Amino acid sequence: MGSSLAEVDKKFSLHPYTNLKVHEETGPLIIEKGEGIYVWDDQGNRHIEGMAGLWCTSLGFSEKRLVDAATRQMMDMPYSHTFTHRANVPAIELAEKLVSLAPADIARAYFVNSGSEAVDSAIKIVWYYNNALGRKQKKKFIARKRAYHGITVAAGSLTALPYAQDGFDLPMIDVIYTETPHHYRCALENETEEEFSTRLARQLEQEIIDADPDTVAAFIAEPVMGAGGAIMPPAGYFSKVQAVLKKYDILFVADEVICGFGRTGNMWGCETYDIKPDIITVAKQLSSAYLPIGAVLLTDEIYQALAQYSDELGMFGTGNTYGGHPVSAAVALETLKIYQETDIVNWVKARSTRFEERIAALQNHSLVGQSRSVGLIGAIEIVKDKHSKEQFPVSDKVAAQIMNAARAHNVLVRATPGDGVAFCPPLIIEDHQIDEMFDAVQAALDDVRNKLDS
Template identity: 35%
Template structure:
């Protein structure tokens, strides 16, 4: 549907909204000083892979919203399905002995798509609540099986698992650990990020793999195998910098979990629903059969908020043991919301009907090849890409991999220059991260790569002129 000119604002309207934004709207990851000075980019419309600001400027959204606008924006059939469901049933109590038809159908569909015996689904409101639910489910499961001491969990440094108090504590991304917040430490542990680019000097990828597996097993034994309940892992670490682990890493970590009766939780909030060319990547891409999968984002392609915690028959058999009178006292008012579930079902239908997974296989390979052409540029230390998850890491010194001072905010400099040229990439300190819609074309891939190339070269010259970069 063409973007209506009525979506755009006059300068006076824009100024009024900017004042209201600064006065009233606290954003996620709100940077107080920057927001007070600069305000925010006010987005008013979206179509396919493009979004438009209030002034009518168009941007190719290589971030895909936040890893989530998988089928693209502005689809009429999504709007129609959502509107029809609102008219028929806008809400239904999701607790205890009530259900709604759409939620049941979605759970059945998710069970059919998930690998192995992951046949049971708890619907949530997003990714953070899906991971939070998985943690509570693990506690419940261990208590039900008579192992009240088996409650410790292990995750990785640099991981992101959500922004609730608990999930931020399971994740351990340095930029998220601001001193003004408190974090849970009891029973939560971390091992090294599986980042080949940041491996110790002289360590090959094969040696890094052995180190990581050995470190994990040592951590389990130091805690006590009888106390470790679960291992949390994003198949590819997303917000931590698109960390693609060494070949065989996830399978080896899974084998250690099997050895010590530890649940493997695959956090697929980002990697599911097509980002890697599969509905779920744990098994189909990495050969790992998890006990629990958490998902959100691409589940509805961000048309409405929804998440899910999908878990195995083995867990179900324990927690639902007949005659125990148990109640899983956990839930959300908007769990299984019929309108959100309708959006998910229509989204999955579109992915299947348009064969978008095969498209991702093709265009994703092209994206990988084109992005790799940036590796020789100044500032570029590493380019990491698998299908439609990508990251460019910027360094001051390519040989030593030394980072620029954090205060320089190199990722932001390149992002702002790209934004001026009509391209959105996500800045994370020394990184630019990308996760475009699954519908992206080869021509749009070329636009992303060539615009980014221009911006990197321009910023390199700017930093040389200011004395912040010696050049290489």
Template identity: 40%
Template sequence: MLTNDLLAAWDREAFFHPSTHLAQHARGETPSRIIRTAQGCEIEDRDGTRFLDAFAGLYCVNVGYGRQEIAEAIAAQARELAYYHAYVGHGSEASITLAKMILDRAPAGMSKVYFGLSGSDANETNVKLIWYMNNILGRPEKKKIVSRWRGYHGSGLMTGSLTGLDLFHRKFDLPFAQVLHTEAPYYFRRADPDMSEEDFSAFCAAELEALILREGPDTVAAFIAEPALGTGGLVPPPQGYWATIQAVLAKYDVLLIADEVVTGFGRLGAMWGSEFYGMRPDIITIAKGLTSAYAPLSGSIVSERIWSALERGTDENGAIGHGWTYSAHPVAAAAGVANLRLLDELDLIANVRRVGPVLLGALRSALGGHPNVGEVRGVGLLCAVEFVEDRAARRLFDPARKVGPAIAAAMLRRGVIARAMPQGDIIGFAPPFCLTEDEAERIARVAAEAVAETLGSGVSSA
């Protein structure tokens, strides 16, 4: 216990935690959770307490914890070649192999993969490449990037600007002027309750078109979006959304960046959210599921159209002035190769298609009739329950009540990790792809118990 107590003290004295209430943590008002080991869908803390991780870390440990195949690939690569840079044409067997494996799985029309470390830096890369492209094509004014409210694209300067959540803007002097935001495809929170899903999709497209016209089509370079909203609420798009949005983009020659950091590599039950929803992206952002978070790695998959402009740019101007020290890091690439092989060998995307509906159905059965449940939604292994004070009016709780965090905390006490999502009382679920049907039923059962503790049972037939 002395070692554990010392670790907890060091944690508060030395460790700057991301996305944390810093003052409360430093004062010891919030728990210091030190994770020791993990296996399958479960993690274990330093005291031996086990939790079913229904959020796969940060929706990233897709193949599950404790996969020795990936650990061994990392170790073997570190022994053979721990590092060499990728500048000026250098590569490693792992990085070249992984790029080939990604392109073999990518949607039609994609050309090359640029590797980074996180989804945030990948989206920074995407914006730089689009700006570079439009300069090469003689369109220096076409630089604005349209994102969506509630979208999440990172927490850097440009990527924090792209993110459409207040927490990532407040007191950081963001968003930048080159970033614009448009309507989120969040049907449950539509202003007009009489709108059908198709009507709401048309409304979103009309809002986007009006924004492009106000700014001037010659100034708008790209639209960035997750196939299904992630951190902004785990929201699948309404019917017809992507068809109507892409018609607007095509009309004004606005590129599409599909941010597949969450949805890529099987989260929705298909290899790509883009293919699942019929999107035709010019760039695809990848990270989390690329290595299942066994090592930090991200990527930007660029289309043939963009690659052609980049080649022209270097013919005219010399080597492209963009790169990270750790781009295509051999150890991380080796983790990616082993991870994608496991994804195929274990047929884990098929398990997403099989168990995802079980989880969503169990959540709807357990909570769909509760008077404070506004919506139970999901696709693949991406699910959410949204809580409201008044169901009929869709009136939200006062944020000061922190209903979502209270429910997540009640679930944690029962041994299941769910995530309280920002800007609303929303509990999110995104478990590893190896989730069993029994584990899915357990998640729903514990969620119902936590809701009953926090809000009372109040359950009528679903």
């Protein structure tokens, strides 16, 4: 088994930058309205939403077509469920659209209300599937350290960040935590990306052997790790990992909750990194976050096993009141239509050039050890010493200071574990707005440098 999350914490100084006491003392940032990529707080300040909220408002804050789609559906039929042989037209159309957009082999969609629920449902589906195949022991999950997969009891067990587990008695399910594919922080000296990927794949194989392959059901991964620090996989990583998983008949669950729908410059993160998933989880940009909705996407092979087993048991006993909610489904369907009509994928690809240039330029700053991006997601890694990559003491919360300084320059970004600062703006951002955003980040870095030096 891999090392515990406590060790991860020490190694990367993973710290939360806020807590309930801070929240009480300083109060929240209250957002009152939005337009395009901008939001206004209750003091009248206009900010660029450089994180698209929580990596989700792809179409910005004033897409009227989504408001109209919700209004129309509310008027026609505000509620119907998808439990016990019921369905509604928007949910059916959305399922068809999602399957048509999804990577090959994906044939079915199951609706829930959030990313956490999607991951929880994917876990249950994997277990049910292995029970259907008579593989009662094959139940363990593999997650990567620093992964974020949600906060519910099962999904939170896969979220390999100490702050999401400490105090909550997690993990509650059997999880193997394997190494973070973060070349900058985890590679050995002079190890190339390919060599690093080979080592991680070998290590993964050993962990599977140690755990007993007959007990390992699935590997879950975000194509780009989001909340753990916007970490892109090293070259060759996913092809080497997939070869190991195939050898031991272990399913690949791609958590596309952040990466899905254009974020990485392709419709799916799986396309960007040549991943062939058995199951995909989606949420967030599925509806541009205008209403809560998530989904689990499945191959037909898995679906057929579930169908047959549910026949044996008498019921597929999982579903929920709001799964496939017609208003959320109508908004999601309209979101997907907008993505297609505006060719959002190629828009992101075109914008990613400027985005990459501006992030890369930050690497010249004395506080930035590494900068990285793909599509319209990226991060900088804050260091005390560029050469040794030494971090500032956790208690200095330097990344959080940069986040706050950026806010003073009217740009909202996010401090991440490991003293990173992440950027994930709405996909509709334009080049001049990318400049506006990174000019502010540059100024924030200068402010914090000056403060540290004074």
